[in-house]
Each structure stands twice: as structure tokens, then as C-alpha cells.
Amino acid sequence: MLGRIRLDGEDRDRPVRLDLHAAADRVPHPLGTTPARLTGRIRIAGWVDDPEAVGTLEISPLARRRIRYRIGFTADGHRFTLDGWKSISPRRPLASMTVLPYTLYEDGTAVGTGTVRFPLATQLLPFLAGFRFPRREDGTPLVAPRWNGTPGxxxxxxxxxxxxxxxxxxxxxxxxxxxxxxxxxxxxxxxxxxxxxxxxxxxxxxxxxxxxxxxxxxxxxxxxxxxxxxxxxxxxxxxxxxxxxxxxxxxxxxxxxxxxxxxxxxxxxxxxxxxxxxxxxxxxxxxxxxxxxxxxxxxxxxxxxxxxxxxxxxxxxxxxxxxxxxxxxxxxxxxxxxxxxxxxxxxxxxxxxxxxxxxxxxxxxxxxxxxxxxxxxxxxxxxxxxxxxxxxxxxxxxxxxxxxxxxxxxxxxxxxxxxxxxxxxxxxxxxxxxxxxxxxxxxxxxxxxxx
Known part of the structure; x- marks a missing residue:
């Protein structure tokens, strides 16, 4: 996702880029609420580039009509949390699913606000291709002998x-x-x-x-x-x-x-x-x-x-x-x-x-x-x-x-x-x-x- 942020005390916006990977323990249910884990990279121009960002994702498009992000990262030796959510609206389905307003916190104190957007033109296909269902292991021991008596x-x-x-x-x-x-x-x-x-x-x-x-x-x-x-x-x-x-x-x-x-x-x-x-x-x-x-x-x-x-x-x-x-x-x-x-x-x-x-x-x-x-x-x-x-x-x-x-x-x-x-x-x-x-x-x- 791409966007901007205005930090407290600054008179200009900074470009922001979020590259995130979400993993859930179960398939999201449209009528329920599904938690997921977030990992990835956060970049804020001239300030931070943290490839070890981690956080949580709450997927609840109908039950709570929101998709909430909480992502922690480190900048200048301090820990920050990006907290925001997409408010799902049937009157604005596309915009509400692709626009994420957020607030930036340090130790519980707000230090900035911003918005990021999901670029459909360039990221929709990679996003859809990135969906994976968890594999089921067949339980075959990987150290047990495989040979079945066949010569050669x-x-x-x-x-x-x-x-x-x-x-x-x-x-x-x-x-x-x-x-x-x-x-x-x-x-x-x-x-x-x-x-x-x-x-x-x-x-x-x-x-x-x-x-x-x-x-x-x-x-x-x-x-x-x-x-x-x-x-x-x-x-x-x-x-x-x-x-x-x-x-x-x-x-x-x-x-x-x-x-x-x-x-x-x-x-x-x-x-x-x-x-x-x-x-x-x-x-x-x-x-x-x-x-x-x-x-x-x-x-x-x-x-x-x-x-x-x-x-x-x-x-x-x-x-x-x-x-x-x-x-x-x-x-x-x-x-x-x-x-x-x-x-x-x-x-x-x-x-x-x-x-x-x-x-x-x-x-x-x-x-x-x-x-x-x-x-x-x-x-x-x-x-x-x-x-x-x-x-x-x-x-x-x-x-x-x-x-x-x-x-x-x-x-x-x-x-x-x-x-x-x-x-x-x-x-x-x-x-x-x-x-x-x-x-x-x-x-x-x-x-x-x-x-």
C-alpha cells in the first residue's frame, strides 16, 4: 500500500510504503471475525525503513464492517505502532476496501496521522496470486527408509x-x-x-x-x-x-x-x-x-x-x-x-x-x-x-x-x-x-x- 503521513511538528507529508504478508490459522469467514498475523516492511521517506515490522490484522467485513491493522516497527531506536482500519461501506465498496486511514502512536501517544491506498492497477493481480491455503502434511516420516525392494x-x-x-x-x-x-x-x-x-x-x-x-x-x-x-x-x-x-x-x-x-x-x-x-x-x-x-x-x-x-x-x-x-x-x-x-x-x-x-x-x-x-x-x-x-x-x-x-x-x-x-x-x-x-x-x- 502507498500513501503519506504527517508527523507532529512537521509542515509537510512524507511518502509511505507498506509491503505486508498476512497469515491466518483458518480461512476467513465473511460473516465472522478472523485474526491474522502481519509481517513485512514499512518505509517512511527520510525517516524509517524497517523490514522486520510485525503486527495483527482483524478481518471482519460484515460482522464489524471493518478491516483493522496494527503494525509495530522500530525507528531511531524507538518503538512505534501504526493503528488504522478500513471502514467497509456498501455505498462505497471499492474506496472503503482500498483506503486505510491510520494514526501513528509512540508509547500510546499519537505522533502522526496518514492514509495509504491499495493500488489496484499494479497490485491486484499479485495480491490475488498471493493467496495460499495451508498444506496438509501426509504424515510420512521423512527419515524412514524409502526403498521398497526395487533393484537399481x-x-x-x-x-x-x-x-x-x-x-x-x-x-x-x-x-x-x-x-x-x-x-x-x-x-x-x-x-x-x-x-x-x-x-x-x-x-x-x-x-x-x-x-x-x-x-x-x-x-x-x-x-x-x-x-x-x-x-x-x-x-x-x-x-x-x-x-x-x-x-x-x-x-x-x-x-x-x-x-x-x-x-x-x-x-x-x-x-x-x-x-x-x-x-x-x-x-x-x-x-x-x-x-x-x-x-x-x-x-x-x-x-x-x-x-x-x-x-x-x-x-x-x-x-x-x-x-x-x-x-x-x-x-x-x-x-x-x-x-x-x-x-x-x-x-x-x-x-x-x-x-x-x-x-x-x-x-x-x-x-x-x-x-x-x-x-x-x-x-x-x-x-x-x-x-x-x-x-x-x-x-x-x-x-x-x-x-x-x-x-x-x-x-x-x-x-x-x-x-x-x-x-x-x-x-x-x-x-x-x-x-x-x-x-x-x-x-x-x-x-x-x-x-
Missing amino acids: RTEVWYTTATDPATGTGLWLHHELVAPADGSPPFAHGWAAAFPQDGPVRHTRFGPTPWTRPAEGFRGDGVQAVPGQLSGNAGEFSWRLAEQPTDAPLYTFPRWSWRRPLLPAAQVLPAARARYTGTFAYQDTTLTLDGAPGASARIYGHGNAHRWAWLHADLGDDGVLEIVAAVSTRPGLRRLPPLVFLRLRHRGRTWPRRAERTAVGWAGLGRFRADVGLPSWTVTGRAGLRRIRVEVTQPAERTLALDYADPDGSPAVCRNSERADAHILLERWWGKWRTEAVWTLDGTAHAEVGGR
Whole structure:
């Protein structure tokens, strides 16, 4: 909404812009009163630009004949509240629904008045497109084994984390392989440490026969189950408690995890988590206390022909997950990588649909990836936002590991749990303006793989 405000003691109006997101726990009823939560950005020219505004919305068009807004924001170190309502009138339905007069308060004292209007010409279509009904989860545990006995499948549980005390990156990879020739399935994996002041260290475990557990991965003295990661392999040992701190994040379309129609699918049971416990290798023992990281799942036929992956914990701002891949099918190997990018920022996930970055609209507007080493990039635009991600994996911080797909074809991944990443998020406000910038120095988790 756009408008103006006159602050007490001033002889001129200031332009105002409100960009708000409303979320209600139930569908509004036209004859009742529905409360909702407001989050968003308030800008008052020459005075305030607060992207963390929060408040409440009361939707009561018939029962009370009003839609009331109460929004709190910070300016010059003080807390203010914008309080206003649209008085719904059947004689003026359009004006009464689009004009919001309000009063500005500081500690209960009025300090200004103004009016904002909803611009129908430019915002009606985005407003209507923004309506979403809450999703119903199907209740399927995201850590339970998915493999149903079909040959030629692979299933992965992996965890990455960064020890904030030492800057060491950690990687635990647990994998089930069901060979394409019908041979018995087996479990294997590895653990790796990426210290700041020394070379990358790793060890492997398995292969060992697969015995389907009820939850997670178990094999060769190693387990990755809800809330706990533990194991001993070579000179490595670890005992970590996992505490999820965010909701699941589907990097690929949500349906692709429930119905394995794509060559592979990836999901994060918790987009972010914290890890507490010990991780020891050779003569080093790390004591983790709330180390940031995440655990993810992969299920499919094997690895892509070429791929790149990034997990970037953005702290309180959220998380960014990227998978870019080229199919192994002969006719598709010459195509550019399909990009799946999911940014959870300020409680919202962008783009709204995971397919958007990979296929665009009828093939137009796909995100692009330039995959290589030591650096690779992803760029794209969806709606009013665009993003550019630059990832660097220095050779001394990168571990190359070889392994095989279920059909026996070899693959090599080059992983760094101490990668660098620069992320630029922009929004269109008549011209492209910076919305957020993140720079991760040695705390990004990234990988480039191929044949």
C-alpha cells in the first residue's frame, strides 16, 4: 500500500510504503471475525525503513464492517505502532476496501496521522496470486527408509555442520545401494572433517549387508536416526544429538518425494538444526555445542551426469538450498543443468513452487547454473525478486571421493564443508534494489560432481 503521513511538528507529508504478508490459522469467514498475523516492511521517506515490522490484522467485513491493522516497527531506536482500519461501506465498496486511514502512536501517544491506498492497477493481480491455503502434511516420516525392494535404487542420509568454536566443517554420509543386477543391497558411507588449520581428513565405513531399520540408517556400527548420529569408523568416532530448529524444506517438488517419478529427489527433514556432542578424528576431539547444520535425504536411481549442491545457513535470516543437475540420459546430457533453488527468508520460502526455478513458465525464465571448479554460479528471477549466488570451493578445502551408482557406473564428488558463498537478493521497486546480501566465509557447504 502507498500513501503519506504527517508527523507532529512537521509542515509537510512524507511518502509511505507498506509491503505486508498476512497469515491466518483458518480461512476467513465473511460473516465472522478472523485474526491474522502481519509481517513485512514499512518505509517512511527520510525517516524509517524497517523490514522486520510485525503486527495483527482483524478481518471482519460484515460482522464489524471493518478491516483493522496494527503494525509495530522500530525507528531511531524507538518503538512505534501504526493503528488504522478500513471502514467497509456498501455505498462505497471499492474506496472503503482500498483506503486505510491510520494514526501513528509512540508509547500510546499519537505522533502522526496518514492514509495509504491499495493500488489496484499494479497490485491486484499479485495480491490475488498471493493467496495460499495451508498444506496438509501426509504424515510420512521423512527419515524412514524409502526403498521398497526395487533393484537399481540408492538412498542417502547425510549431515553437514560447522563447529563455531574451531571453524571445522563436518560431513557424515550414510548410503543404501540396491544394485541394478538384483544383488543383495548393502550399506556404506563415510565421515569427513574439514579443519581450518590442516588438511581434510576422512574415513569410510562398510559395505555391510542392509537390514531395514524402522527409522533412519543403521549399519556397521553407524547410525543416523531421529535426534541422534553416532558411529565409529577407522580413526573417526562421533556422538551427536540433533535438534531441529526449522520446518522441512523440499528442494525438489513435494510430490516427487511422495511419488518417485523423477530420477532422484532431495528433502531436508529440518531446514536447519543444531548439533551437540563430540566428533573425534585422529588426535583431535571437537566438543560441539549447538553447532549449526542440517540433515538431508536423497532417494533415486543414482547420481546425475553432472551436478552442484549448496547448503547455506543464513543465521536468523533463514537458509538457502540449491541442487543443479544434468541428466545421465544420452539425449539430455547436452542440456544446461536444471536448477532447484529454495530460499527460506523471514519465514517464507521463495520461489513458492520448487518447479519454478527448474522449468520456468513453459520453459522460459529458468534459473541458470554455470558449474565448474573452483567456482560456480547460479542466477535467476522469479516474480519480483532475482538472485545471484557465487560459490567458491578452494582446492585445499575440497575432498574428492569416488563411488558407484546402482548400475555400477562410477562417479566422483568434490565436496567442501568450508566453502565460500556470496548471495545477492534483489527486489523490483521500479528498479532493482538490494533486499539482502549474505557472505559466507568458510561456512557454506558445497559440492560439484561428475563422471
